[in-house]
Amino acid sequence: MFQRLPDPQAKTVTLSIDGRPAAAASGDSVAAALLAAGLAQCRTTPVSGAPRAPYCMMGVCFDCLVTIDGVGNRQACLVRVREGMRVETQQGKREAGR
């Protein structure tokens, strides 16, 4: 549950999260955009299927792994949002071939 402080100079970017449109600010990382959009979790683990969400926001925990524009296991906190980006949350082991 994260809320945005007002920023009159903000530029909005529209991306899709699991097929649904979401709005983000142009300087957001994908992880920030997911949290701003109210997502509780971004993946389930390959070992036990446990839900995970971004933890460190600085690229060391590898919990924020999502599929971005068809490429899986990307660290959402290290990727900046782009207009039209397709983000998908991940379940368990990566789909082979994606």
Place this chain on the structure above:
Amino acid sequence: MSAASELRESYDLAVIGAGPAGLAAAARAAGLGVATVLFDEQPAPGGQIYRGVTETPLRERAVLGADYWHGADLVAPLRASGADYVAGAAVWSVSREGEIGVSIAGAARLIRARRVILATGALERPFPIPGWTLPGVMTAGAAQILLKSSGLVAQGAVVLAGTGPLLWLLAAQYRRAGARIAAMLDTTPPENRRAALPHLPAFLASPYFRKGLALLREVKGSLRIIRDVGAIAARGDGRLREVVYRSGDGAEERLPADTLLLHQGVAPNLNLANSIGCKQEWDATQLCFAPVVDEWGASSVDLVAIAGDGAGIAGAQAAEERGRLAALDAACRLGRIDKARRDREAAPHRTALRRAERGRAFLDLLYRPRRSHRIPAGDTIVCRCEEVTAQQITETVALGCTGPNQMKSFLRCGMGPCQGRLCGLTVTELIAAARGVSPAEVGYYRLRPPVKPITLEELAGLPQSDAALRAVVRS
């Protein structure tokens, strides 16, 4: 900022990490005529402490504070220095012969450098409490990054837990941003005060005292602080719902919570240094491993110097100065300046470094994290990537597994993508406690590149070289 296409095949000096140490080092070296490249995996400079300093939406300077804005003063000299600065560049390998593997925009490259300065900074200590993997639990640093980079603040019931100056800073920044914190669970062990006391005079004489006092005054009135918190657990079904804790000898209390922000200090981010074989040793005060470096930051590996918190936690001001010292030494080793000039130009930075380091011993001892928060038990997850619990690790020690590297083979502990960044210290201390020996004797994971995962596609796309074709053994 340089585009990947402008990147040269080789440089005199490669600096890795664009926090205070890296920014200062690259600027200084390039200014002395050293052909320098600065790699950083973030899209903008500043590292973590000055995260987003060139682009933050929080333009009202008071929210983040003056110390933060100093970061902007490091970026301008870098841009003017002539160094190639490549953002979004994840360095995943450095060989002892100066071959650097780096991924930029999804493509891997091998770049050569005659000298390397690692400025990979710090990361937060693991804080393995029951439920710490639940969605809704994050580090305090993560909350700061969301604030700095995106102007996002946690809503609902926000609980801070842990020990260390960063928690107070975050509490102040949240207050200035108009966000509410339900409570701070202060886990600082009461006995720390006695241990820190001998270092109080130096602390009182340092800038940290004045700044710390101002922070405390700012938040104390409006923040509910619960002290001497021992047992903490995050609970919820699939996401955080409440935090359960005990204060002192008190009864178990429950706090409804939507977000729990954990912090108990920082430790050097040493994966790259370790993977090159830089000697590291256990720091019994700061309770972490740090690379062994000399007064110029030179490591045990000829090619490599290490500057900033990545060489040992000493804060942002010290990091800058150590970056400049490493740059001066690099310029000297590369033949740009002689020793006399190096030493002469180093003198003011040594003075500034000493000043920056004063008072830190007090902070290190005062905020030393609690043993029970470093060495968990039972079902508490230690290795988040592979979901290995404290109990599994302790049982494996009983089976004769004496160190973290053997633990990798038994339990996959440390074999996940984070490469031990979030479990290494815990595993070392757990094994040490189970064996009754010191963490220094147990040692740390032996890390290997790539220190960040690279795709098969990136690896397959590396340019072919004659050497590679010759090195094939069996065909």
Place this chain on the structure above:
Amino acid sequence: MAAPDVIVIGGGLHGCSAALHLALRGARVTVIEKDHVGRHASGVNAGGVRRLGRDPAEIPLSLASLELWYRIRDLVDDDCGFEHHGQVKVAESEAELAGLRARVDAVRALGFSHEELIGRDELRALVPAIAEHCVGAIVSRADGAANPYRTTLAFKRKAASLGVRFEEGMRVTGLARNGKAWRVETARDGAREAAVVVNCAGAWADRIAALLGEPVPLETWALMLMISARMPHFLDPVVGAAGRPLSFKQFANGTVLIGGGHKGRPDRDTNWTDLDFAGLAKSARTVWDLFPVMRGAQIVRAWAGIEGRLPDDIPVIGPSSTAEGVFHAFAFAGHGFQLGPIVGNIIAELVTTGRTNLPIAPFRIERFRTPAP
């Protein structure tokens, strides 16, 4: 405490296996290991339990060893992670397939039937994920893979339970005759003596041999491997390729191991290996071509063990040519893992009876003796 009957130098798989088999025959054994058991090649290799593709000299040993692998739990009280879905070596062209055919014919002519030639359809039945262009393969159906570190430790544990003493962190610095015994000097703890010494010192075994006046031209190798993040299951057998280096397998947990023969740069005095990413890139391209399903895979770690190799790519196994009571088993050139169980048995037979039924003449150390002028 009574002196040991046998000192084994080297705590890798071959050292632990020799120690175990000697202990099973009632010998008192001490293993001296300079780092810790399984630290080097034994603990970090691809784990191939492979008869396929061996030098003919090794085949009889390999067949005998596989029988031990199938009873490994009885031998060391651990299944070692051994699974056997076969080893397959694929041909990417008709020319390569012809080469494989010739190989199978040659092996059969020697009386061995473990290698079979298969065509497109059967290859796809065994390895559905193999690339379209592959035309056939050799399969060795009863082969497989195991967990190298776990295996080495299982041999150690079983040996220890039978009274074998393991001294780790102990480097051998000298070896000399002392009356009827051998005196083994160590770096930090003085000397030990025994009537028999077994040299299983891997990439450092030439130094021991040199102390005995029988130098060998051993080369140190750092063979590189890498492992992926977990992927959904797509492969059962272990796969190699006829025309380029590859050792490719998927573990039960979904991770995929990619090995094959590309070299890093070892320093055997510091235990350091520098990885050569240009070489790993070659492995990556091989995998890209042969297993399209891997094109989205992520590599999470690469490494290289330190291994010893002689110019003819087969090991030294057998008695010393200069020193009575000393026996050698070293320089397995990256393919010693599967032979571990049987070679320990051979050494134990040699030590206790002076002979072995398995044909070890090709591995004699004398083959490196430069002839007298």
